[in-house]
Amino acid sequence: MREFAGLPRSLYILLVGHFINRLGSFVVMFLAVNLTNTNQFTVEFIGVIVSILGVGSFLAGPLGGLLSDLYGRKKILVWSLLFNSILLLILALVKSKISILTVVFLLGFLGNMYRPAASSLISDIVPNNDLLRAYRLYHWSFNLAGTVGAALAGYILSKGFFLLSAINAFSSFIYALVIWIFIKEIKTQKVARKISLLSKPFFDPIFFKLFMITTIGNIVFTQLYVSWAIDLTKRGISTTEYGYLLSVNGLLIIFLQPLLGPYIRNFRPKYVLALSAILIGIGFGMNAFTGTFLYYLVSVAFWSLGEIISAGIVLSIAAKIAPIELKGVYQGTCQMTFTIPQFISPIFGSFILGNFGSTTLWISCFIINVFVAIAYLLYRAEDERFSTSSLVTK
Incomplete structure (x- = not known):
């Protein structure tokens, strides 16, 4: 620990x-x-x-x-x-x-x-x-x-x-x-009481790029709340087995996150985020094929590992690049990278699942996350406003 x-x-x-x-x-x-x-x-x-x-x-x-x-x-x-x-x-x-x-x-x-x-x-x-x-x-x-x-x-x-x-x-x-x-x-910096301050992060090009990429990636990740559950049920996975699959995610986070943290901090954040997107894409993409309970367990391990290695990175970047008087606004906007997908995912997932089938849905998820990974990698070093050392304990 x-x-x-x-x-x-x-x-x-x-x-x-x-x-x-x-x-x-x-x-x-x-x-x-x-x-x-x-x-x-x-x-x-x-x-x-x-x-x-x-x-x-x-x-x-x-x-x-x-x-x-x-x-x-x-x-x-x-x-x-x-x-x-x-x-x-x-x-x-x-x-x-x-x-x-x-x-x-x-x-x-x-x-x-x-x-x-x-x-x-x-x-x-x-x-x-x-x-x-x-x-x-x-x-x-x-x-x-x-x-x-x-x-x-x-x-x-x-x-x-x-x-x-x-x-x-x-x-x-x-x-x-x-x-x-x-x-x-904690005394915060004085800031004008204007509702227009809520738009500031969206006019920050560096933050906005991170916001958009992360939001799109989370549309894939949040499929687990609706489409994934529906599809597994149709494939004969029982409620008990579904519960076991979800518990594996929690257990992997509990045991692996403290172990992997010191190694993750040795890499630039954009590379970790890109790898995370690929792992999550593979995990959900595996659902394009029907398998046993063990097969689905492996798929959960993939997207869980993607979640583990990326944990905290986006919030820490937002905290680093936000103007000191608007840290709360930036953190609140980061929260939207998850709440927006919670709206979109059920519509996106159920539409494709109902009209084109599960294979199309899960292959689409994999392809989306490949593009998300590429987008993270295309971040120019001078655009990131943070160096490796800003996220690493010396």
């Missing part, structure tokens, strides 16, 4: 709260399951609920980042987490369609503003040379808590959705309490 040693004390405190919060954060994941099992609403309406949640999360990234630049990371972290706690409890109690849609939107919006504030806070308290290690630890702790929490969440849900919501609300409250008591507010 030397990969994660020697970082600032404030970072470890932040990540303790982050771990506790993630450990209980499974209401959103099991919301659709609960509504389906209780036969309260149609499948179409449940789809609308998930989409509304996505809209809220999409807006939370840049706006949460801007608010953290204007009013401070600590304030936005605490208030967002407190809103999250309250809204989770309300969600377990409301019954009508309009009330559920309203609460779900607010949960996605207000309850996710803490994310860009947290990642901005990391860039404030960690020296530039250690940023990559810090963001990789952030990613690692998220997956460790997720792997443990997922094993408990299914059992808790069997005891009632309100209990799951209450535990999630309590974990968010504890996170807010940890931040409030142990984290000092």
Whole structure:
């Protein structure tokens, strides 16, 4: 675990709260399951609920980042987490369609503003040379808590959705309490209170190139949430086997990320990102062929390895190249590289899967990621605004 040693004390405190919060954060994941099992609403309406949640999360990234630049990371972290706690409890109690849609939107919006504030806070308290290690630890702790929490969440849900919501609300409250008591507010640079500041990253040509390439690559990666699950089910993979495949992803991250980190930092970021795109492309491209459970296990290992080696790189680059007064806006915009694909992927994947078949879908994913890898490699050295040493601990 030397990969994660020697970082600032404030970072470890932040990540303790982050771990506790993630450990209980499974209401959103099991919301659709609960509504389906209780036969309260149609499948179409449940789809609308998930989409509304996505809209809220999409807006939370840049706006949460801007608010953290204007009013401070600590304030936005605490208030967002407190809103999250309250809204989770309300969600377990409301019954009508309009009330559920309203609460779900607010949960996605207000309850996710803490994310860009947290990642901005990391860039404030960690020296530039250690940023990559810090963001990789952030990613690692998220997956460790997720792997443990997922094993408990299914059992808790069997005891009632309100209990799951209450535990999630309590974990968010504890996170807010940890931040409030142990984290000092970092003074941010004064910045004009203009909504137009949200557009700044899109007019930064270096950041915008990174944003576009990463977003396109994540359209492939997020196929695992819908198209991959549907396709595997059609091929006879049971729910239990599907769960095992997902757990392999979490276990590989937990065990391999600390081991590979020191080696990854010896290479320029664009080469690591390109290799990551190829590995993810191979992993999903393998689904073009039908195989045994072991075959799909190998495919998961490929795209998991791609996720592992690229973890934290984009966030650390964004922190490095962002104007000091707009770190939150840049981190929030980075969040959009994942929320945008969450909108596009189900449409893209289901359309190709339904009209052209799974072979076409997975070959398309492989080809897309080959172009993503090439795009990363075409970054000119003088355009990157960061050197290898800026992401490496000396």
